[in-house]
Amino acid sequence: MTPLGRTEPDRCPGVLAVHEAADGGLARVRLPGGVLSAQQLRVLAAAAVELGDGHLELTSRANVQIRALRPGAPVELSERLYAAGLLPSISHERVRNILASPLSGLDTHGRYDVLPLARDLDRLLCARPALAELPGRFLFALDDGRGDLASAKADVAVRMVDSQLAELLLAGAPTGVLLPPEQAPDLMVAAAEAFLAERAQQQSEAWRLAELLNGPQRVLARLGLQEQAALQHVPGEHLAAGAGTAQAVEACEGGPALEGEGRVPRAAVPRAGWVQDGVGVGAFVVGVPLGVLDGEQAAVIAGVAGGWESLGASEAVLRVTRGRGVVVVGVAEEDLTQLAGCGLVVEAESAWNGVTSCAGRPGCGKALGDVRGDARRVVPGWSGGQKAVHWSGCERRCGKPGGEFVDVVALASGGYSVDGVAMTVDEVGDGVRVQ
Template structure:
């Protein structure tokens, strides 16, 4: 098994032009900045899933869409259809169009940021895991991104990897500030990589650091192994199989990391290979140094950082009043997988907002329309009640879709999940922890010999049903 602290240099994030060779066939990731799209665009994606894939559309933790089992999909035609639907505006920047946005906030410049990003040729060098965020002011997306804009009164705080370094800009300068931060990341990464290559133990580069705060929620909790109903062993790939044209085989890469696992820093790995940072937090003193470079570019001085509260996140569920007098309807997608019936219902919406919590919001509705939508979504099997057992519960793909997974985590999560209150819970099939939430959560990890529940309140259990009881206790803290 690969050492999880070591990874390949190459950033192998899948996209619409470069597919991932998953165990169930090629996988395409369609980037949807801010999760914003139309029902007509979703219909175009659904058609591709039905024609060449397994018929489902998956939601990611960045509110992007995934199509699986695309074994017969011509990559060029797939791209052409996405381009025609307005979902592939740039081939050069396709992998770096990663923007999270508060789902209930109106007026966020998601489209303007995406256009500005795509118009800057040098930003095509960003890693596919670098994440922008436009927060509406509630702090729901700001702290999991590499660089985020968080309104604070009449100013906007630019947050770096969850850290407030004291950089403030007026609202009109948000997009230039975010792009300057992306450039600063690339510059600092180049400086640290160069310093490591020439002097392995040299201190990282020249920017003046500022103080950063340690987030206590990042401390690894105690863990206890728990047997799994799925049994030991890993899903095997097809011997001798080769990826189709346009498909990248990730089977030898150990680079798919998540926000739930400590990230390696730029420098030399244990086997002598040089690592290249993909996220701001992977740089030595990354938030402070990138903030200093960004401030210098903007001609601004870093002020006093604020103690910003990190809210307990709650997915928008049911009818939510909006400041403009309209209402929105939020629904959870159980384990982030939309089926044919659910897709057909959602395609009738004028506009859709997918959330980083694998849910969907229909904005700008009248109260009368909201009632009709609630009934339609519930009838399709989407969760529109706040007490749903699926509130806060997510999972990676698991078996059989992922060859690295040690269990069918979706089936086990379904069997074990009974309540929807407390900390989020994320089920993962291996130590990579793909799709993990950025904030505090309960992690249920398959080990091949069982499950490991990472929580301060963990205790020994012997079955998936008992895992569910333990997770319920851990969520409530």
């Protein structure tokens, strides 16, 4: 038994292992590095319209969910995704959980373009049969040095120190172990294999590395490594890092979305607007209210990105972010009107920035209210600001961000609790006081 008392294997949903929610089947499509092409977005949107409720949900791990799948629809969905290159491994489809800095290679703030490393890691992960046994919540991350994934609490991660060195992180904590960036994918899959071996040794059903007894130290020992002294150099030379191991933290798909312990500034999270200090073609961060794309919005994004893609651009023209937005490569000024016209967020001071929610009714049987519907009615009247706000349908607070946020929770008696104060839906705006 693990420190969190796990007694059963993780049943995190996928495409083949669909979760039966209150509104039908829920499929989660992994997007390693958050990357997809314009054509792949069209395939996902068409599948949502024809097989589900017509919407795509963006998750805090930069993946995509399709809800309300009808009986028999998962088979059709899997066939479509396989043909589109979104299901390259049947055996490993639930374990391809790979975060990467979404602006990597697009601006001057990263120290190394990590997207090629994310592709290599995905390929190596799928090539190791034993790694199909990883829990669906086990997470890899590649931070290009800007620190935007420092709060992700990934089980195995690397953070770029400069263009020639990366540091290994385990269970969200730096180890001081340095390596060339090109060696990172091999070491990361080796660390995942060490996790499985240690989990078996401890006779555990742990879902995360932090849940194992002395997990990070045991994994390092199995790799023939040991924790090094913390790096103390300034960011221009090396990233400062504190030594030590993380405490047990459960971070599933609906878990910490933006910030957590060892918080990164909210400015490190891509907000709506042009990518500053861009390199080459223009890139734009598009905000998606509550992380839910309808068919029209998906078509507009795909259309904008598709123009650049048709000119021979790489497949990484679209990148889903942990903040449930989309980075679109190849945007022109005239595209903004079209993006804003279908309800997407194109302004950094929009009231929608930093607002998240769980699924609420009718998708979740435990929810006490239609949080998304209420948020859509209330939030447009707010002034934009920096506060994070999370709407929850019940006390579980699924999908809540880490760090400080305004806590809006549906009440059984109707209305909401806003940071512990009961109020009606119409009063929530005053209770939030977005600054």
